[in-house]
Amino acid sequence: MIIDAIDITLEEIALTKPYTISYKTTSSIKNLVVKVVLNNGVYGLGAASVSKYVVGIDTESSYKNALAYKDELIGKNISNLFQNIDLIEKALEKDPGSRAAFNIALHDTFCKNSNLPLSQFLGQKIKPLPTSVTVGIKGVEETLEEIEDYCASGFNHIKIKLGQQIDQDIERIVKTQERFKNSIKIRIDANQGWSFNDTVKFFNTVSNVELIEQPLKVSETEECLGFSKELKKTIALDESIVTPENAITFSSKDYAGIFNIKLMKCGGISAAREIASTALAKGIDLMWGCNDESIISVSAALNVAMSYPNTKYLDLDGSFDLAKDVVVGGFEIKDGLMVPLSTAGLGVALI
Numbered sequence: 001m002i003i004d005a006i007d008i009t010l011e012e013i014a015l016t017k018p019y020t021i022s023y024k025t026t027s028s029i030k031n032l033v034v035k036v037v038l039n040n041g042v043y044g045l046g047a048a049s050v051s052k053y054v055v056g057i058d059t060e061s062s063y064k065n066a067l068a069y070k071d072e073l074i075g076k077n078i079s080n081l082f083q084n085i086d087l088i089e090k091a092l093e094k095d096p097g098s099r100a101a102f103n104i105a106l107h108d109t110f111c112k113n114s115n116l117p118l119s120q121f122l123g124q125k126i127k128p129l130p131t132s133v134t135v136g137i138k139g140v141e142e143t144l145e146e147i148e149d150y151c152a153s154g155f156n157h158i159k160i161k162l163g164q165q166i167d168q169d170i171e172r173i174v175k176t177q178e179r180f181k182n183s184i185k186i187r188i189d190a191n192q193g194w195s196f197n198d199t200v201k202f203f204n205t206v207s208n209v210e211l212i213e214q215p216l217k218v219s220e221t222e223e224c225l226g227f228s229k230e231l232k233k234t235i236a237l238d239e240s241i242v243t244p245e246n247a248i249t250f251s252s253k254d255y256a257g258i259f260n261i262k263l264m265k266c267g268g269i270s271a272a273r274e275i276a277s278t279a280l281a282k283g284i285d286l287m288w289g290c291n292d293e294s295i296i297s298v299s300a301a302l303n304v305a306m307s308y309p310n311t312k313y314l315d316l317d318g319s320f321d322l323a324k325d326v327v328v329g330g331f332e333i334k335d336g337l338m339v340p341l342s343t344a345g346l347g348v349a350l351i
């Protein structure tokens with residue numbers, strides 16, 4: 001079947017829970033949506049919401065790039081999935097936003113046209129995992145209240161944003177652990193806000209934390225080599241792992257035990273699989289993260305995540321706090337576990 005039309009839209013979406021991390025406060029996002037329509041009427045969707053701070057380009061620029069590029073795919077045969085992906089990988093090399101949206105849309109369209117769930121196409125290797133839900137930087141009482149709410153909704157893997165002042169950070173986690181004991185699992189994200197010594201202090205003071213995400217600045221990633229073996233095992237590199245090349249660099253020595261892959265950093269399913277394969281070859285575990293994003297791109301990330309045996313952690317809560325979305329479906333949450341739908345493609349439907 002032939003690609004007949006491509007629609008590109010950009011929408012501003014408010015967040016129901018604005019939040020703060022170590023370097024910014026977010027209250028709304030821009031969401032780029034790509035719709036690929038075949039000459040038999042079948043369509044597929046892709047989406048992107050990139051962070052300029054992390055990848056150097058904002059979603060509005062990605063939208064403009066997508067508009068300028070879209071006609072190049074008209075007339076292409078959807079069966080040539082990998083040739084079509086090669087075209088966008090080259091043409092949109094410098095823009096992970098438009099690249100991700102097209103890459104996801106081509107996968108969804110191909111799979112829907114073949115009546116195949118994306119999970120089956122990629123080859124699901126693991127059982128469903130829980131996703132963490134995220135608490136931004138806030139006071140101790142507000143942190144405890146928000147976690148109570150999450151527990152009441154069936155979530156028990158909580159990611160807490162830290163990275164402003166180490167002693168306050170430690171206090172927040174210790175108080176949280178006193179309140180919730182072993183009823184929740186805690187992972188933390190310092191978003192580059194700590195020094196080497198802060199990180200060691202945290203690790204030596206606080207136990208029972210699943211993982212420590214990106215404690216050091218990207219420019220200081222080299223310093224991870226000085227952490228103890230035990231500490232390195234719990235470090236998840238996030239902002240340091242943007243491209244497949246970064247994955248090669250930071251797996252060449254023992255920098256960290258975990259890589260956090262986001263489709264919105266690397267530019268879609270194909271690049272994410274390159275990073276995941278490098279990590280697999282080097283014995284590095286995978287965490288799959290997201291920005292605030294549509295169900296479209298979160299579902300894509302979930303399906304790729306489940307196609308790797310070294311996937312250990314999901315942090316795919318990016319669509320939960322959008323005031324509205326363009327689709328429904330994609331996945332279900334069952335007892336806190338994220339389960340992809342078994343319908344064709346991403347399993348999403350336009351509202």
Ligand SMILES: [Mg+2]
Pocket residue numbers: 189191213214238239260289
């Ligand atoms: Mg992070």
